Every structure is written in structure tokens, then in C-alpha cells.
Amino acid sequence: MKAIAYSNYGPPEVLGSVDLPRPVPKAGEVLVKIHATSVTAGDYRARSLDMPPGFKLVGRLVFGVFGPRRRVLGTEFSGLVEAVGEGVTRFKPGDRVVAYPGAAMGGYAEYAVIGEDGAIVQAPANLKLDEAVALPFGGSTALHFLRSLAGIKPGDSVLIIGAAGGVGSAAVQVARHFGAHVTGVASTGKLDMVRSLGADAVIDYRREDPAAASDAYDIILDTSGTATYTKYGPALKPGGRLLLVSADLWQLLGTLLARKTGGRKAMGGYAAEPAEDLRFLAALAEKGQFKPHVGGRFPLDQAADAHAFFKDPARMGNVVITVNQD
Ligand SMILES: NC(=O)c1ccc[n+]([C@@H]2O[C@H](COP(=O)([O-])OP(=O)(O)OC[C@H]3O[C@@H](n4cnc5c(N)ncnc54)[C@H](OP(=O)(O)O)[C@@H]3O)[C@@H](O)[C@H]2O)c1
Structure with missing residues (x-):
């Protein structure tokens, strides 16, 4: 072959x-x-x-x-x-x-x-x-971080950095499925695509700083490798989660060691590849909630x-x- x-x-x-x-x-x-x-x-x-x-x-x-x-x-x-x-x-x-x-x-x-x-x-x-x-790849990663690590729930306010990428485009749809209010961050020419995935709001990171908000998000998921707790911590609500899908070792260590208040957390790690997640994603797609x-x-x-x-x-x-x- x-x-x-x-x-x-x-x-x-x-x-x-x-x-x-x-x-x-x-x-x-x-x-x-x-x-x-x-x-x-x-x-x-x-x-x-x-x-x-x-x-x-x-x-x-x-x-x-x-x-x-x-x-x-x-x-x-x-x-x-x-x-x-x-x-x-x-x-x-x-x-x-x-x-x-x-x-x-x-x-x-x-x-x-x-x-x-x-x-x-x-x-x-x-x-x-x-x-x-x-x-599988984007969907399982999104499920691992949003559902398993952050415990996403209806009404959560979620910021997705890298929303037009492979993982981010899945994360927008998965977060919407769980009933979250989703803000997608992407570059100028990709905002319409992110809206078409179901994002409620979009931020063009070339024109506006997505970290400028204060106490705004229950979950911030970053796939771009640009987020640190020092930068994004203030944008989290008390009890909020910063999810580092992509980060280098030093950024990860710095973020994990940073002093956190109000029950806020930063989390990284690797998504596994479980068969049950794939079944969940296929069922979501059948219902028209993930494409x-x-x-x-x-x-x-x-x-x-x-x-x-x-x-x-x-x-x-x-x-x-x-x-x-x-
Ligand atoms: N931890 C895990 O288990 C796991 C699992 C899967 C993937 N990953 C990692 O996750 C990362 C993303 O994977 P992917 O497949 O989604 O890659 P991707 O499709 O290349 O997406 C990365 C996104 O980052 C955005 N970006 C780049 N610079 C940015 C900046 N300065 N500010 C805001 N956004 C910026 C890009 O947005 P624009 O195109 O709009 O510029 C792009 O859409 C990779 O590093 C991958 O290795 C980790």
C-alpha cells in the first residue's frame, strides 16, 4: 500500500x-x-x-x-x-x-x-x-481541559485564546454545548469564522488586549502559548481556572508558582485519548452541535x-x- x-x-x-x-x-x-x-x-x-x-x-x-x-x-x-x-x-x-x-x-x-x-x-x-x-484531536483536547479539568457548567463565562485553531475551534463548540457564554480570541481575518462556530463574542488580539478585562471569566483556555497567570489572573473571576493547553516549561513553572488568590487556579498537562471521549464527540456531531x-x-x-x-x-x-x- x-x-x-x-x-x-x-x-x-x-x-x-x-x-x-x-x-x-x-x-x-x-x-x-x-x-x-x-x-x-x-x-x-x-x-x-x-x-x-x-x-x-x-x-x-x-x-x-x-x-x-x-x-x-x-x-x-x-x-x-x-x-x-x-x-x-x-x-x-x-x-x-x-x-x-x-x-x-x-x-x-x-x-x-x-x-x-x-x-x-x-x-x-x-x-x-x-x-x-x-x-478526535481538537475535540478530545477541548473535552479534557474544559470538562475534566475545569468542570465547565451552564452559564460559565469562557474565554478561548486561539479560537480559530485546531483545538480552539473545537473548544468554542464544546463550551457552547455545555451552555457557556463563549468569547473567542483570534486575529483580524478570522473573527467571522469564530462567530460562525457559535462564539457569543470575539476579540481581535491584534487590536485589543484580551487580558484587559477584570474578574470577567470563569474559565480561560489558551492554545496559543501566550498566557501566563500573571497576565490573565486578574481577568479570572474568583474560583476561575486558567487552562494552559500550550505552554513552555518556564512559563508553566512560573504560572504554577505564581501567588493566586480567591480560589483561582492555573492548570496544564496533557490530554489523553480515551475512546469514551470520541464516542461523546461523535454523538455531539450527530446532534449538530459539533462540526x-x-x-x-x-x-x-x-x-x-x-x-x-x-x-x-x-x-x-x-x-x-x-x-x-x-
Ligand atoms: N496539552 C495537550 O494535551 C495538548 C493537546 C493538543 C494540542 N496541544 C498544543 O496546543 C497548541 C495548539 O494546538 P492547535 O492544534 O490548536 O494549533 P493551531 O491550530 O496552530 O492554533 C494555535 C492558535 O494560536 C493563536 N495565536 C498565535 N499567536 C497568538 C497570540 N499572540 N495571541 C492570541 N492567539 C494567538 C493562533 O490564532 P490566529 O491564527 O488567529 O493568529 C492559532 O489559531 C499546540 O501548541 C499543541 O501542541 C496540547
């Missing part, structure tokens, strides 16, 4: 076409003929090893010390079940599915296998496979261009890579 692989960390051009044996599903596994995959921040970091300062070593430990451990990227994919291994009961050939292999990767190929008990669900009927593919925003599509043999586009300042939402289009 055709796949896109890499052997060394580096620029998008390290990604090249290879022929690999088609995987065979073992007992309990599902073989998926991939329709679409994507460029997530996880794929970008695994390819480039461009990590936030202080996390370079962690990056090598996660992705491979001397070179990439997983040669085929693709943290999420969608497609049709081609075959199932012995004992598989939840899926059958022909099912439309979305899968989140996460750090195990493997989506940049014509086929991939995943355990039926892993993060794989039926694709929402109302989404095309090249939209549904972008449910991944696709800001660009590239065929598999242009995966390097897709990676370059991921860093284009004009990009909004998710970058999808289409594989089998039949």
Missing part, C-alpha cells in the same frame, strides 16, 4: 512516499481503508520536533530519541472498515468509522489497523468522512504541502489529507 513516511525529524520535505505491506487485522482488530487523515499539532511536532522551550528532551522521549519511532504520521483518520479480525463484534466491513490512534499514529497510509476496543467509533451520519476525521472546521484539503501525495500549510498564518481550523476518495 502507498504511505507517507519519514526517517529524520525536519521540515515538511522529510515526508516522502513509500510502499509498505498492507496490515492484516489480528484478533480483536479492525482494518480500515483510510479515506482521510489530518495534520494535527501532534503530527507537526512529531515531524519537526519543534517543541516548546524546555520540552525538547520530552519530545525525543515521546517520538523517538535518535529519530522517529513511528515512521508513518497520522494521529487521527476516518474511512471504511475493510476487514475485521477474529472475535470483532462492534464493527463489520463497510462501516464508516473515525479513529484516534493518537501517539500510535499510522493515518498517512491507505490502510491501518486499530483494536476494536480502542478509540474508534461509527462516523456521524451527518458528516462527510473528510470532516469527521477532524473530530470540525476544515480550512484546507490536500491529497496524500502532497502531505508535505499540507504540513507547510499547517504553519500558514492564514490557515483556519483543521488541515485534512485525503487518501482513498472512492
